[in-house]
Amino acid sequence: MHRRLIAPGALAASLLLAIPASAASSSPGAPGIGDPYYPAYGNGGYDVSHYDLRLTYQPRTDELEGTATLLATTTQDLSRFDLDFLLDVSEVRVNGAKASFATSGQHELEITPAKPLPKGTPVTVVVRYSGVPSTKSAYGFSTWHRTPDGAVAADEPEAAWWWYPSNDHPLDKATYDVSVAVPDGTQAISNGTLQSTSSRLGWTRYNWRSNKPQATYLTTLAVGKFDITTGTSEGGVPVVNAYSKDLGDNDGAARASVERTGELVDWLSGYFGPYPFSSAGGYVPNTTTGYALETQTRVYYSPKQFANGSNTSVVVHELAHQWYGDDVSLKGWKDIWINEGFARYAQWLWSEHEGEGTAQELADYVYASHPADDAFWAVEPGDPGPDDQFDIAVYDWGALAVQALRNEIGDDAFFAVLKGWPKKHAYGNASVDDFRKYAEQVSGKQLAALFDTWLFQPSKPAVSAARGVSL
Ligand code: ARG
């Protein structure tokens, strides 16, 4: 800013002053991006546009090594900045020059470039690293899941720290090239399209590309022995699925569910608009965890999802997230209702389609099955707090709130909102407040009271408030 104030005659003097002046005004980037639920997650001072991960993984020993190259732009004059990461770093280069680095906090890698970085300039950060992810933890936990034949990184909100350095928050979305070499006979699965594979010296390299903005927690890696299937949906969406060869009794049900991905993507497009990505699909590794995750374009499913036979409902849930969560990502983790309330609501629409109960019936059932003193009603879906971020209330009460909105604004406006939202915020971020404003704009109704009652009160809405929900 001082440069604009300098008179032409002072130019020579200003050149002498330029370096110390800009160094003095640059400061460290914040160690967190500013999310009140998770103050240390993400970082301040820069924005990443692309991650290039070139890795090698040995399943036998859980050794991961390689290089991450990040393309970023500074958003302030930076003397130093952080990445979120847990593995062992051997070298960091910033714009080609070696940078010094240190660890701090639970998962901060502090990088000090040789020279301060001026605001608004492109920066290339190269991080060389190695480590055994299963030996690393932060806050006393690990989300790196080893399997008998490999490992899986798929969790929410923490997954990246164990395998690549990042600005770990959904606010900073980027495109990805993930290239992983694994021993011949083993596969590496990630997001997007498989550009190519190559084999040499006993190692096969899988090159995956995800070419639309993607949140860090939606970037996934699975290594193991997989059977990979490919196809194209009737609507023209390429589909790539992968199944562990070790799914045992769950194998049939897993395939009977996940092989319907193309059909379900097309069906959901009828409600949410065109599928936003260049590939769809899911993978089922031989993990023992119980959840599924909407990892972008390539959904993670636990085999447990299929322990009772086919489960198209979970596939619908995770595919709905491709629009609600992945294409339009939350601004802060408190906005989780936009992800889970709508993914659950999509399951209700599917139930209706399948003749297994209408959305209205399921909403009434949720309302009726939790008495007023049930702890269920103590979790505000619109701001559940970090400990209850994935509480069942965020899903079920969250979807009940969606039904209340539908009844308030009517089907025409409701379905226009459902389809218009992903278009309005395509590949971006939005909050619950943004959603309310959008629904008000489309419906022409004031919705503050409705949102307050259904999303921001820790108590069961009164029957009078639930009048639109038939009881
Ligand atoms: N977003 C996931 C879902 O599809 C929930 C993941 C919860 N995370 C976990 N580690 N259990 O509902």
Ligand code: ZN
């Ligand atoms: Zn979900």
